[in-house]
Amino acid sequence: MDQTHASSPLAGAVHDLATEVVLALRSGDHLATVCGAAGIDEENRTGIAAVRVIGADLLLPSVLYGRHPHPGDVAVLDRAVREFPPKPDAPAATAWSHWHMISTLQRMAPPAPGAAATGTYAEPDAAWLEEAPWQAFTHQLSVLAPLAVPAAPSAVQRAAANRAVDLARGFVRAVRRRDWLQAAGAGRWLAAIGGEPATLGLDRGLDFVELMGGHDPRVALHVRAARLMAEARAR
Template sequence: MPFAETPLRDEYAAAVEHLARRTLDALHDDAAPPPEAPGADRPLLAAARVLGPDLFAPRLLAGAGPDGPTAALLAEARRTLPPPAAPSAGAALVIAWQDWAAGRLLARTPYGDGAPMPPAPPAPGESGWQTWSVRMSQLSGLALPGLDGPVHDSARTHALSLARGTVRALLRRDQTTAARLARWLAWTDAEGLAPRLEVAPVLDRIRLAGDGSARTALGLAIAHRLLAAPGGGGPRRDRHAAPRPRPPPAPAHGPRPRKAHGMTDTHVLGTAQRLGSRALSWLHAAHRDGLGRIPDNTLIDFADADNAYKPLGEVALAASLVLRDGVSGPADTRTARELLDGCWAQLREGDLLYERQRTTSP
């Protein structure tokens, strides 16, 4: 597999994209990834190390077991490249669980003998749902049929924290974390659990606003396949694992879907977005009709911030928040840009700001 002469980091990143693209193509074709040429080079082995269990996603989502050529590549990668040094105890736990998942799948082939199960990660009540959701996003490679363990039990028990983490990542424009958490939400949906967030629109949003990488596209495709599993499920539990009791249900006083009033969290979000859209439309119409605008031939007191600058500044702030969050539709985005353009024109394209600075500076 040829790679251009680039810095080592870029070469390894290109290898990850190459292997992720091959796996994605195989997922679309319901087949195993085509085998690589014998004697894989180090960048390709590093890519296999990075993708880990996701290399088997096309087979696992089709209800089959890990295939031999992919298992051979991953086993060689694990032999050649030891686990990276972890900068913290939390990172070490993530690496250990990723290795466990790869070893668990390799144990079903002639190329591995399993791996010891690491300690269970801290629950949201111990570390906070924000920290917990970030950790779960780093473990999204475990959200596959044929794997089950304490990490999966935690996802089942704390589906609401997964939804919160997904929304938080979207608001922070962290599309990578949002995509990985949405994959866990799709997995809980495949497990037959009550949804805490509508996953399909989230996946579509990430697809449009994401980084466009093959690795992100692979994660989104896996999530879509989990959602489309027959009966909302597909293969549930590792058939080679010893039976374990299900985790206890969430406390009775914990958050519940608001079914009693016929409303879920997604309906609340939809109502809030419609309210914001109507408010923006009202502001646009009022501003167009003269509210907050500077009348022609007005004498402006540059020393008085409330004289002209405050109304325009408030309108510009409201419009900038719509553009900053990036969750509005095309019509609201266009309205917000028109408001900003109108405010800038009212400030005479910066002339009034310059005059105020010139006349009020000591």
């Protein structure tokens, strides 16, 4: 664990997990286990909590490369879903993250016949996103950047597609404010949905975000995901 980036055991575990996801995205190696490389298993409660923070991005390399995820990563993500369900008064972003973790597990690693399923969780409401000011909209979409993946329709993704110009404005604002994590999340959404103004220069913008904020593996994760999705759309 790189303690220079860890202000707490949880922050360190999140940093390590995000780093391993980035390495897998860059290498395309779907056989490696993200959790195993980060020293996390089903009995590591701090690690399980870190997976709850990373969310479904734990399986992002498999999602974007279209390959089966490592069973160890599936088991840890499933444990995180079971151990940390959202409370009734949880923020909407937390509910959406939980829903996306479950839907990703069901899509990428359906249980074998006779095995216990993770369970169901109704898709949360997203009407609040439709009326949110563009600044708040960009902030919330950045928090929900793990939902910005292909072939995973949701009300959040539809809201993003309907407000691509607002997301582009938010991307520029985040860059100007040097909020690299928010900029990377917004850029990931724009790469996933398309429709951004041609004058935005998203590719160059993402290069700058990575240059300035890429020391944070969460920033690097979103930027790499954005590039992979943009490349897939261009093919």
